[in-house]
Amino acid sequence: MIHHVMGVNGFYPLLMTLWLLPLAGAVLCWTFGPQLKQLAGWLGAATLGTSFVLTLLSWSAATQNSGGALGAHQSLLSWIPGFDFGLLLDPLSLIWTFIITGVGFLIHFYSIGYMHGDKAFARFFAYMNFFVFAMLTLVLSDNFVGLLVGWGLVGLASYFLIGFWFERPSAVAAARKAFVINVVGDVAIMFAIFVIFTKVGALGFGDVFANASQLGDWVFVVCVGLFIGAAAKSAQLPLHTWLPDAMEGPTPVSALIHAATMVTAGVYLIARCAPLWSVSSDAQMLVGTIGALTALVGAILGTAQWDIKRILAYSTMSQIGYMIMGVGVGAFEGGVAHFFTHAFFKAQLFLGSGLIIHALANEQDVRRMGGLMKKMPFAFVAMLTGVLAICGIPGFSGAFSKDAVIYGALAHGHPWLYAIGLITAGITAYYMFRMIFLTFFGSYRGDVDPSELGIRHPELAGTPAHDEHEPHEHDHAPAWIMAVPVGLLIVPTVFAGWLMFGEHSWWSQFFSAQFAPEHTVATPVSDVMTTVFAVAAVLAGFAIAYLRYGAPAAMEHAIERLRTETVRMPGALANALYFDAALDALFVRTSQLLGTLFGRLIDPLVIDGGVREVALSARWLGTLVRSFQTGLVRAYALILVIGVACFVAYYAIAGGVH
Amino acid sequence: MLFALIVLPIVAGFALFALPKTDTRACKAIGVAVALATIAMTLAARNSEQSVRWLSRPFTAAFHVGDSGIGFWIALLLTLCTLCAILASNVPRLRTFIAMLLWLEGTMLGVFLARDLVLFALFWDLMLIPVFLTLVNWGEHPATAWRYFLYNFAGGLTLLLATAAYGILAGTTDVIGASGPHVVGGWVPWIFAGFAFAFLVKTPVFPFHTWMPITYRDTPPPMVAVVGAVQSKAGLYGLIVVAMALLPDYLHAYANVFIVLGVISMLYGAFVALVQSDVKRIVAYSSLSHLGLIVVAIATFNAVALQGAVLYIIAHGLFTAAIFLTLGYVEEREETRSLVRLGGLGAKNPRMAGALCIAALAALGLPGLAGFAGELIIISGIFQSGLIWVSIVALIPIVLAAAYMLRLYQGVMNGPEVADLPERRDLTWIEGLAVAPLIAALVAVGVAPAAILSFDTSAYNVTVPALHTAQVESK
């Protein structure tokens, strides 16, 4: 059954502390950055570690279920009359908090090594801690406005961190693009809030869901508004174009914000609003379809990338498409499960790629890698486990959650989405193993002239090396700082999926009180068969990747083959299916054109022109009157006499009439 | 107390001329002391009123000053902005400039604290003079001063005529802050038109806005911080306490005109701000856009929208003043306002970048800061009043605001450092002190806006339908 009264009211100091600690860390790192120096990193990581421990300590409070109230609810302050802000920790937000603080801690720890020697080291950790605070605000808020506040603040943190190296024009542009697209999502959520507030008269989750029936037909509008917000934040079509560009940020940022946590906020939002989604089949159809298409498009675009971080970015987009498809069609448990495993294996992949980028002095182009297996065996193992997990090789975490989502689509009556999910799984295997083969197998191509690989503008291919920030040339942080988090992440990357194994898994029990029982339809194929199909698709993808990049024949002529592939890349793929160009032409250029038109034409010519006409007519009148002013006394006298004569004549005639 | 509050800055402005011209430190110190005193007096006099009889024929009028419910907040904003502006002032002929700021403060306090229409109209015209003189003395083009004066004085004239006509019809002008006597007659539409013209020109609203960008461009930053932040609110304040409270039927009847003009201003200003290269013009056009939203809010006759409007009036004042002051520092140091030339200042000036960043974020409606609260409540009210399409269109400028405000911020602070810009030091502590209260207030209002919303909306012929009408059963 669904519990509308959300959370057992009470006083939860641990909850407040784990929420506010990262903010305190951010303020400290920001204020005392110059004094703290390298300590800032340790401080930032320590606050998150503490928050993580507090999260574990709050576990029982979050899962308590008494009197129909699920989780812990802490009232905080009254924002405007009649509207209070509070914290809510229930199983759903607990899972997110667990990932945010847990994976966040590992990534912070990793960053101590990765960002070592950067001149804005303390600022980096201030932003990262601030991000965690904002993300916790998002998932812990007990109402829509608080969620929107967190929603906006994570966007801000993401903006700061994408543009962290703000001397680079490309980073600045990417940051602005990410922020503006996210504001599109923010205002859509605002609109949903207006509808909810007007129709229901409350904004707390518990109150709104208990009275969702008052929304009537507006529930679809609310869902669409919320989903536009989710699409902007979670890089769903067609608002995804900012995510690949966001890779301008440092790699730990990509791992934490643009893979593990922030971009999954859309999944959280839809899962949180499950009571609304479950009553609107139109919304389910819409969101499920867009999620599936995003998964497919992300995977297709992932096959055409050369920048290792952009490959991972498109794979993130694709995997979030899965999650959105899952929660969209109503398979909330499955969607959330995929978020859970994805957070581990995608962080793993990003941190692994960070090891490579770090070692190769900021080289991100896979064409200039190759043969790294021998040089970096640890990175190879880390990346390989991540790839096996994301492809859904049975036994690895991704398999359980991805199959749950794909099967969920079928079980909720969407066979087409099921098919797309399976196809995407195959493509995923192809481009992920393509990355593995290009990076770790064959021979090293970093010393080959870029033009031989078909790279015409090395400075434009991928992210340019940022020499002035070169953190690692001179003094390296000890290697274990970066290795330990990656090593620790291998454990959940491999094993986290087993939590979801079986009919009465730990996972479904954990969420038994959170989500209403799902209304499933009879399916022509069982979930076991789904796994078989998925594995078949994955093997097909792997085989193609092996033939094109991994087979000895392909290895031999790797340089020529890469050059050919680069040069012959279809325009649609090279330009990311023209989404950027279309958005640019439709919105950016149109707005600029309107602005120029208004500012250059209407303001000075039409409006000021109109005012000038008024002024000119006054001047004309003045000129006319001026001609009477001859300065001749006798002329004035004559005018006077004529005037008197006129008066006299008038009264003579008028008097005659009377 | 209240009379003293209004007279003190004006007298102090004259008294400054007794000081030697070269003693700028003393001038600034006195200016700061007076501004602090006005803040204290405004706070102390919140609930007091003072009235002295003035005219008894042809209608009764009084020197009646006091808080109209929302005037207090704007007065507080004004005194705070004046304090910050005086702290930030660094122009040639500082003594005269500070005197101008003090006169501006005194006359505008008169506008926002007047409870009598004639007094209101009188101070309305007086508050134009310091700005005009400043434009003449410090502006780049004399034509700007005349443009400012002619537009606003035309408005002042119609305001005065309308006030006189209203007084004759109603028998009294001692009416601000309450819904006054009901006036009828064939002249009333003209009276309403007179008021409306004055208020719309002052705000300004499309198509009366062309005096504004050049005025903001030519006025020295500390003065424009006060003018852009507070003087522009005189029109909106007038719409609320005069059009809404005294002539509700006519505002109702012509609401569509106001809504259309407001919506056009919102979009028009946002689009133009997107492509400007002069940083002050970006802020000027963004002001057009933001204030258009408030005009729409007032015209919807919805209590929630009205509360949001008052909140946004304050929020807009705070972030506009902060942006203008910071941009003033930039201009003072780099001797240019062009985004084409500026760039990369953030690396060497973290404090300046931080101040501009927070102010710009508040302006683009970042959740948690003051601007967001205002926008959210206003558009929520617009939606509630049934204007669903207007509320959707009102969301577009928010997206555009994100684009142009970030363009402004990044264009000045981010990107590679520009070699040919003079390299100057970061904000001094006194310059920082001038912006800090505004930034602090932005955060405070964003986190706890409840106090500003607590005025009585029934005086403006709208009542709050209890923020949670359909109260929740399950509790």
Added chain:
Amino acid sequence: MSALPVSLASYIGLSAVMFFVGVAGVVLRRNPLVMLMSIELMFNAANIVFVAFARAWMHNAGHIFAFLVITVAAAEAAIGLAIVVAVFRSAKNVDVDEVALLKG
């Protein structure tokens, strides 16, 4: 009182003639002194009418106005002559058409 030995119409006729002679003087002559004298002529035309009507209707107001007009005329002549002298000093000329400083 008996009727006037001379009819009222004769006085008015005389006054009208005097007045138009004065008007013609002002409009046609260019010498400021002559113009001033012509103005005096017009004043006196008015005075004649005042006095004639006062006599005809046996009412003192006319006489009083006549005295007022004489006073004003004297004052006007004084100011006018002063202006003429001042203009003559600077312009060395007493032709009013040459003095057109107020031309717009």
